[in-house]
Amino acid sequence: MKRRIATLLLIAVMAITTGCGANAETGGAVPPPTAQTQGGGPREGLDGTKFTETRHITVEVFDRANDGGSKPEDNFYTNYIQEGMLRDHNVEVTFVTVPRWTEIEELNNLLAAGTAPDICLTYSYPTVQTYANMGAVIDLAPYVDECKDILPNLWDLLGERNIYWDKDPKTGSIYAIEALLASLARVNTFVREDWLKTLDIPEPTTLDEFHNMLTAFRDNAETLLGADADKLVPFSISYDVGWRAETLIVSFVPDSITDKTRYIYGFDDRRLLYPNYKEGVKVLNEWYNEGLIWKDFALYGSGDTTEENMMKAGYIGAYSHNIDNAYRNGEDSIDANLKRNIGPEAGFIAVDPFPNDVGKYKKYVSPPIDRKVFFPATNEEPVASLLYLDWISSYDNRIFLQYGEEGVTHETQADGSFKTIAASGDKIMNSPNNIDYVMTLNGHKLKDQALTFKTLAQGYAGVDSRYIELAYEVALTDIVPGISVNVGVIEAENGIDTSLAKKRDTFLNQSIVASTADFDRVYDEGMSDYLASGGQAIIDERAGKWSEFFGDAEMLP
Amino acid sequence: MLKRGGRVKGRTSAYLKRYWMLYALMLAPLIYFIIFKYIPMTYIQIAFKKFNITQSVWEMEWAKNNGFEYFIKAFSNRDFLYAVRNTVMLNVLDLAIGFPAPIFLAVLLNELAFKRFKKITQTIIYMPHFLSWVIISGLALQLFAPTTGLVNTALGKIGLGPIPFLNESVHWVITYIFIGVWQSAGWNTIIYLAAITGINPELYEAAAVDGVNRLQKIWHITIAGIKPTIVVLLVMNLGRILSSDFDRPYALGNNLVSNVSDVIATFVYTNGIRGSQFSLATAVGLFQSVICVIFLLASNAIAEKFGEHGIMS
Numbered sequence: 108m109k110r111r112i113a114t115l116l117l118i119a120v121m122a123i124t125t126g127c128g129a130n131a132e133t134g135g136a137v138p139p140p141t142a143q144t145q146g147g148g149p150r151e152g153l154d155g156t157k158f159t160e161t162r163h164i165t166v167e168v169f170d171r172a173n174d175g176g177s178k179p180e181d182n183f184y185t186n187y188i189q190e191g192m193l194r195d196h197n198v199e200v201t202f203v204t205v206p207r208w209t210e211i212e213e214l215n216n217l218l219a220a221g222t223a224p225d226i227c228l229t230y231s232y233p234t235v236q237t238y239a240n241m242g243a244v245i246d247l248a249p250y251v252d253e254c255k256d257i258l259p260n261l262w263d264l265l266g267e268r269n270i271y272w273d274k275d276p277k278t279g280s281i282y283a284i285e286a287l288l289a290s291l292a293r294v295n296t297f298v299r300e301d302w303l304k305t306l307d308i309p310e311p312t313t314l315d316e317f318h319n320m321l322t323a324f325r326d327n328a329e330t331l332l333g334a335d336a337d338k339l340v341p342f343s344i345s346y347d348v349g350w351r352a353e354t355l356i357v358s359f360v361p362d363s364i365t366d367k368t369r370y371i372y373g374f375d376d377r378r379l380l381y382p383n384y385k386e387g388v389k390v391l392n393e394w395y396n397e398g399l400i401w402k403d404f405a406l407y408g409s410g411d412t413t414e415e416n417m418m419k420a421g422y423i424g425a426y427s428h429n430i431d432n433a434y435r436n437g438e439d440s441i442d443a444n445l446k447r448n449i450g451p452e453a454g455f456i457a458v459d460p461f462p463n464d465v466g467k468y469k470k471y472v473s474p475p476i477d478r479k480v481f482f483p484a485t486n487e488e489p490v491a492s493l494l495y496l497d498w499i500s501s502y503d504n505r506i507f508l509q510y511g512e513e514g515v516t517h518e519t520q521a522d523g524s525f526k527t528i529a530a531s532g533d534k535i536m537n538s539p540n541n542i543d544y545v546m547t548l549n550g551h552k553l554k555d556q557a558l559t560f561k562t563l564a565q566g567y568a569g570v571d572s573r574y575i576e577l578a579y580e581v582a583l584t585d586i587v588p589g590i591s592v593n594v595g596v597i598e599a600e601n602g603i604d605t606s607l608a609k610k611r612d613t614f615l616n617q618s619i620v621a622s623t624a625d626f627d628r629v630y631d632e633g634m635s636d637y638l639a640s641g642g643q644a645i646i647d648e649r650a651g652k653w654s655e656f657f658g659d660a661e662m663l664p
Numbered sequence: 665m666l667k668r669g670g671r672v673k674g675r676t677s678a679y680l681k682r683y684w685m686l687y688a689l690m691l692a693p694l695i696y697f698i699i700f701k702y703i704p705m706t707y708i709q710i711a712f713k714k715f716n717i718t719q720s721v722w723e724m725e726w727a728k729n730n731g732f733e734y735f736i737k738a739f740s741n742r743d744f745l746y747a748v749r750n751t752v753m754l755n756v757l758d759l760a761i762g763f764p765a766p767i768f769l770a771v772l773l774n775e776l777a778f779k780r781f782k783k784i785t786q787t788i789i790y791m792p793h794f795l796s797w798v799i800i801s802g803l804a805l806q807l808f809a810p811t812t813g814l815v816n817t818a819l820g821k822i823g824l825g826p827i828p829f830l831n832e833s834v835h836w837v838i839t840y841i842f843i844g845v846w847q848s849a850g851w852n853t854i855i856y857l858a859a860i861t862g863i864n865p866e867l868y869e870a871a872a873v874d875g876v877n878r879l880q881k882i883w884h885i886t887i888a889g890i891k892p893t894i895v896v897l898l899v900m901n902l903g904r905i906l907s908s909d910f911d912r913p914y915a916l917g918n919n920l921v922s923n924v925s926d927v928i929a930t931f932v933y934t935n936g937i938r939g940s941q942f943s944l945a946t947a948v949g950l951f952q953s954v955i956c957v958i959f960l961l962a963s964n965a966i967a968e969k970f971g972e973h974g975i976m977s
Binding site: 211212215216218219221234237238241242243337338346401402403405406407408413484602603604605606609612613616617620636639640 | 715716717718741742743805809810811812820826830831918919920922934935937938939940941942
C-alpha cells in the first residue's frame with residue numbers, strides 16, 4: 108500500500124513538473140502613461156549644448172556574438188563615446204545590448220515591459236509604426252525642428268531628406284529618423300574565380316551562361332574537389348530565397364515597371380509582389396531539380412553558419428549576398444579562409460550575369476535610408492538623446508569610431524584615405540566600421556567621393572583592392588534606388604510583416620523544392636494564401652492611397 | 665447555544681495557538697501563488713481588449729464584437745485552424761507511439777538479470793531527457809540533413825538515395841515522433857519501474873510454482889500490476905491533447921514542412937510575439953488553456969472512476 112501511494116505521489120509530481128504546457132506568454136508589466144517632461148520647453152537645463160546637471164540616457168547596441176569580439180556594451184569604443192558625451196554634453200551613456208538576429212522579438216519585449224533603451228534602433232519600420240500607433244513612441248517632429256541649431260551635425264549628415272523621411276503627410280509627426288545609407292551598392296553575385304580558370308569558362312554575363320557554368324561545376328566536381336566531389340554545391344541559397352537569389356529573380360521584372368506599380372506592390376522588402384517574380388523562382392525550381400542548388404537550404408535558420416562554413420571550406424561555386432560578403436570580417440572572411448584552406452588562387456569574384464528584358468542589369472536597391480532610430484515614450488531625455496545622435500554624427504567622432512586608432516585599426520595613406528588593418532583584442536570592432544555605434548550612418552562618407560571610394564576599396568584587410576572595386580562597380584551597375592512615397596500609415600500593414608514574411612519564405616521554399624510539374628500549383632497556392640492572409644488588403648489600401656495623393660499618375664511627380 | 669459557541673471559539677483559538685506556525689509556513693507559498701500566478705491572470709483581459717502598451721490593462725478599450733474581435737479573428741484565420749489541427753495530430757501520434765514506449769522499455773528493463781547492466785542502461789536512456797530541444801534539433805540536422813547529414817551520407821555510400829527525414833511532411837512527422845520517443849521514453853520509465861517494484865514478489869513465486877512461463881508472467885503479473893498506473897497516466901495525457909510545446913516543433917520544424925509543424929504555440933510566437941499582435945496571441949492562449957482545463961477536468965473524472973477500479977482489483 109505504501110509503495111502504491113509512493114507511486115501515485117511520483118506520478119503527481121511528474122505531472123506537475125511537466126505541466127499543462129499551455130503557452131500564454133503575453134501580458135507582462137505595462138508602464139503607466141508617460142508624462143512628457145516638457146515643462147519649460149525642450150531646452151530646459153541646457154547651457155548652450157551642455158546640460159548643467161548630468162543627464163542619463165540608455166542606448167541600444169546590437170550584440171552580434173562574433174568569435175573573438177569584445178563586449179558590445181563595454182569596450183574601447185563605448186568608453187570613447189561615454190567620455191565624449193560626458194565631456195561635451197554632460198550626459199551619461201549606458202549601452203543596452205539587443206541580439207542582432209532576434210532584434211524584433213527582443214525590442215517587443217523591452218517595449219512591452221517599459222524598459223526599452225532611450226535610443227532604439229531597428230531595421231523594421233513596421234515595428235516602429237505598431238508602437239507609434241499605441242502612443243509608445245515619441246513624436247520627434249517638434250524636437251528636431253526646435254533644436255535644429257544645437258543639432259548641426261545631425262542635420263548636416265542626414266539632411267531634410269532622411270530626417271523628414273517618415274514624416275506623416277497629414278499629422279506631420281515623425282516617429283523615426285532614418286539613418287543614412289552612404290552607398291547604395293547592396294547585393295552581388297559571387298563565383299569562384301579559380302574554378303572558372305580551372306574549367307576555362309569566361310565570367311558569365313547572361314542567365315544561360317550562368318546556368319552553363321553551374322552545370323559545368325556540377326559535372327566537373329571530381330576535377331574541382333577531388334575526393335570531396337560529392338560535397339560540391341554549384342549554387343547556394345538560404346531559406347531567405349527572396350534575398351539570396353534576388354539578383355536573379357528581379358532580372359525578370361519588366362524594365363518598364365512604373366513608380367505606381369513599385370509602390371502598390373512594394374510592401375514586401377524582397378519584392379515578392381513585383382510583376383514576373385514567379386518566372387525567376389521558376390528558374391530556381393528548375394535548377395534545384397537539376398541538382399544545381401544546395402539541397403538542404405531550407406533546413407537551416409537565420410544566423411546559422413552551416414552554409415558559410417561550406418563556402419569557407421570551398422564547396423560552393425556561386426552565391427548571391429551582401430555586396431562585400433566574400434571579403435568582410437578580416438581574418439575570418441570567406442576569402443581569407445579559402446586562401447588558407449585551399450591556396451592563394453582560391454577566391455570569389457563578383458559577376459553580373461542577369462540582364463533584364465532590355466538587357467539592363469537592373470538592381471532594385473534601398474532608398475538612401477538605413478536603420479530607423481526612435482525614442483520610446485519611456486524616454487525622459489529626448490533632447491539629451493538627440494544630442495547623442497548629433498555627437499555620433501559629427502565628422503571627427505564618427506571617423507574615429509569608424510576607422511579607430513592610427514596604426515591599430517587603420518593606416519592613413521598619402522592621399523588621405525584609410526587602409527584598414529585587422530585588429531584583435533580590446534580594439535577589435537564588433538561590426539564592420541563600428542556600424543552598430545555609428546547609428547546614423549551606414550557606410551563610408553569622407554570629405555569627398557574619391558577619398559570615400561579609395562577608403563572603401565582599402566577597407567578590407569588582406570584583400571586585393573581590385574576585387575573590392577569590381578564588387579562595388581558591379582553592384583552599382585544600373586541600380587534603381589527605392590522611392591519615397593509618403594502617404595501616411597497603411598493600416599493593413601499593422602503588425603503583419605513578420606507573419607507575411609514567414610509565409611513568403613515558406614511558399615518560396617516549397618515551390619523551389621517542388622517537382623517541375625508541381626511548381627505552378629505550389630507557387631500559385633502559396634501566393635493566393637499570402638494574398639488572402641493580408642497581402643491583398645495591403646495592395647488595395649496602397650492603391651487607394653496612391654490615387655488619393657497622385658491620381659492617375661504612373662510616376663512620382 | 666452561547667455556551668456551545670464559546671466552546672467552539674475556545675477550541676479554535678487553542679487550535680490556532682498550537683498550530684499557527686504551520687499556517688505561517690504556508691503563507692509563503694500562498695503569497696507566491698497570488699503574486700506570480702493569480703495577479704498575472706488579470707492580464708487575460710488583453711484577449712478581450714485592444715492592447716496598448718502605454719495603458720494599464722484596466723484602461724484599455726474593449727475590442728469590437730463585445731470583446732470577441734480577436735477570437736473571431738483567430739478562428740477565421742486559416743493558419744490558426746491548421747495550427748490546431750497539427751497540434752492535435754502531433755499529440756495524438758505522440759500518445760499512440762510515445763505513450764506505450766516507456767511501458768515496453770520498463771518491462772524489458774525489469775526482466776534484465778544483470779543488475780549492473782540494468783542500472784547502466786537506465787542511466788544511459790535517461791540522459792536525452794536533459795538535452796534541450798535546441799541541441800537535439802542541432803543533432804537532428806547533423807544526422808538527418810539530406811546532403812550533409814551523417815545518416816544520409818552513409819546511405820549514399822551504399823547506394824541508397826537520401827531519405828528526406830526533415831524536409832518532407834510525412835517523414836518529418838515520423839522523425840518528430842521518434843525523436844520525441846528517444847528523448848523522453850527513458851525518463852518516463854521511472855514511474856513504471858517504481859510501480860513494478862510495488863508488485864508483491866510472492867505473486868511471481870506462486871506463478872513459478874504453477875509453472876507459468878516468462879511471457880505469461882509479464883502479461884498476467886507485471887502488466888496487470890502496473891495497469892492502474894498506466895490508466896492514470898493515459899488519462900492525464902489525454903488531458904494534454906490540445907496543449908503544445910513550443911520548443912520541440914519550433915526547433916525541429918522548417919519552411920518545407922510548416923504545413924505539419926506549425927502548432928498553436930508557434931502560431932502565438934509568430935503572430936503575437938514577433939508580429940506584436942498581443943491581443944490575438946492572448947486570445948489564442950486563453951482558448952488553448954480553456955480547452956486544456958476542460959480536458960483535464962473530464963479526464964480527472966474518468967481517472968477517479970478508473971482509479972477506484974484500479975485500487976479494487
